[in-house]
Amino acid sequence: MSVDIGKLATILRDAAKAEVLPRFRRLDAGMVKIKTSAIDLVTEADEAAERFIKARVAELAPDALFVGEESVAADPALLDALAHADLAVVVDPIDGTANYAAGLPLFAVMASVVSKGETIAGIIYDPMGDDWMMAEKGSGAWLRRPDGEAVRMQIAEPLPLAEMVGCCSVAFMPVESRPQVLANFAKLRVVSNYRVAGHEYRTFVSGHAQFLCYNKLMPWDHLAGTLMAQEAGGYAARLDGSPYLPHHVDGGLIIATDKDSWQQLRREVFTY
Structure with missing residues (x-):
């Protein structure tokens, strides 16, 4: 079992365009809630984006366990299931919710694919820049843009x-x-x-x-x-x-x- 990473990346972008960006800087007080503390927030956009991604992932990979940040808030047992799943898709519908809720244009939509206790792929989509950081195990890390351009990423040299x-x-x-x-x-x-x-x-x-x-x-x-x-x-x-x-x-x-x-x-x- 596997997940088409290109299609998963498109799902994250579609969710951002449908649910995240239209609400950016348009949240009223009733659209933002405190979860565990004042620095742990969830917005209407987080919840809507996760529902969108979950529904599309169910079509893309119907056998995969779906582990979303907001899903786990409702059902913590999903975290235990992740350790033993043959295939799982782990999603953060809005990473940086505090920034998003404050109207700061620094947030992301993220997903990873886990197979039998090992991370085999990861995607970080930037809705503001409209590009992805993507990696599959053994294939390097890449910056990818919607026009098909791909640039291989390399970390900095060590410093004192x-x-x-x-x-x-x-x-x-x-x-x-x-x-x-x-x-x-x-x-x-x-x-x-x-x-x-x-x-x-x-x-x-x-x-x-x-x-x-x-x-x-x-x-x-x-x-x-x-x-x-x-x-x-x-x-x-x-x-x-x-x-x-x-x-x-x-x-x-x-x-x-x-x-x-x-x-x-x-x-x-x-x-x-």
């Missing part, structure tokens, strides 16, 4: 710690560890947080950053991007050095240009 640029969210790190990690940021050149993992992965895969770091590992946020980072030449592992797998939801994740940089970042910066 003091010259590294990267992205990190401390929001889900242990509270007691945050002061030390924030102090350690002074050892680096630039640390950003775009509040949208999809664009942070795009930044890394296209060679504009040397590292990424996350603590909370929901599959719709990180499976596609981690595969792309690896296919573009990067090194990824959880904080204990183990591989990041589709069923993991915690344990932290560092993505770097190479293993030596990963080890230095873990030792010198991400010490929690």
